[in-house]
Amino acid sequence: MGKRNNRIIPLFQVFMAPSVHENVKKVLYSGYVGQGPVVDRFEEKLSKFLETPYVISLNSGTSALHLALRLVGVGPGDEIISTPMTCAATNWPILAAGATIRWADIDPETGNIDPESIKKKLTKKTRAVIAVDWGGYPADINAIKNAAGPIPVIEDAAHAFGSVYKNKMVGTSADYTCFSFQAIKHLTCVDGGALVVAERKKFDRAKLLRWYGIDRQKKTGDLRIEIDVRDFGYKYHMNDVNAAIGLENLKHTALLISKHRHNAGIYRKAFNNHPDVNLLREDPGYFSSYWLFSMRVNNRRKFFSHMKLNGIMVSRVHRRNDTHPVVSGFRTNLPGVDDFYAHLACIPVGWWLTKSERDSIINAVRSYAA
Ligand SMILES: Cc1ncc(COP(=O)(O)O)c(C=O)c1O
Known part of the structure; x- marks a missing residue:
């Protein structure tokens, strides 16, 4: 029998590094717990781990998916091709954006979206394709990009932090890649996520949109009061407390x-x-x-x-x-x-x-x- 002290052998377990509490304590009593220097350090480390430059940390993987759709410009009347074989978090942001879903089929030998099915689902209204790396096994992004043509590809890599696709880190192939750092993922911040973007310009915009559309770097005479918001954003940023947890766990x-x-x-x-x-x-x-x-x-x-x-x-x-x-x-x-x-x-x-x-x-x- 596999029972641990009469407990069933679990499918998931939260990993928390022993050093987390020391570092979280430092942040908690530092006088600053919002998005600050610890978030910057966490992003640098993520970027190193994922071997890609444009990584932005967020408060969840769901936020990363919603933000990716926003960066693509998805809105009412648009169609997104996606897979149903995933967490609801992959697809509900499509509904939040006011768009509709066209389900593509999957390859039953991997659980991942089938590029041939994507080709059949494309219409004039298609604005993006979402692929999921089921269980961590990378979706065939090159074939998906070929099938999608000019349509951007969003990879939901919530299961696939640290996976490798065609000998490159997952996160380096799609136009947008979304990661989750919720409780039971390989890397947890308790809750958190990251969005990797391929283009520098989108990266700069993502940074604005994760915090109301306000540029946090710009200095004005009175906090950020004089900054014009040209594009509304969300409250999707990560804070220093979650980043401190992530930094320790990432080791x-x-x-x-x-x-x-x-x-x-x-x-x-x-x-x-x-x-x-x-x-x-x-x-x-x-x-x-x-x-x-x-x-x-x-x-x-x-x-x-x-x-x-x-x-x-x-x-x-x-x-x-x-x-x-x-x-x-x-x-x-x-x-x-x-x-x-x-x-x-x-x-x-x-x-x-x-x-x-x-x-x-x-x-x-x-x-x-x-
Ligand atoms: C495939 C997939 N996508 C997205 C998410 C959403 O991530 P989060 O819980 O960080 O919002 C998850 C979830 O846990 C997931 O398994």
């Missing part, structure tokens, strides 16, 4: 990801020839950060009961978004999503697993028969 992220990858490698070997469990595809040059370990299983309900009996938490993690009543008007036939969602099972893969827990998971999966 450990590479090691945490390597543990996820290590466990995933062991699972892939162990389940390779399982008659009722199919591994997702992995192409050369793609390195998932394995926020999730997703598999396709025969008789999913039976598999879930079997794992639960063995004390192991399993889940599909996200409900396919197209079945929510709020988007019922956009329903369409998506055989790839049907197939993937019917068989999807995510098992614990993270840094928190002990060897004996990992062995219990392997034994439980191996002993499963549909």
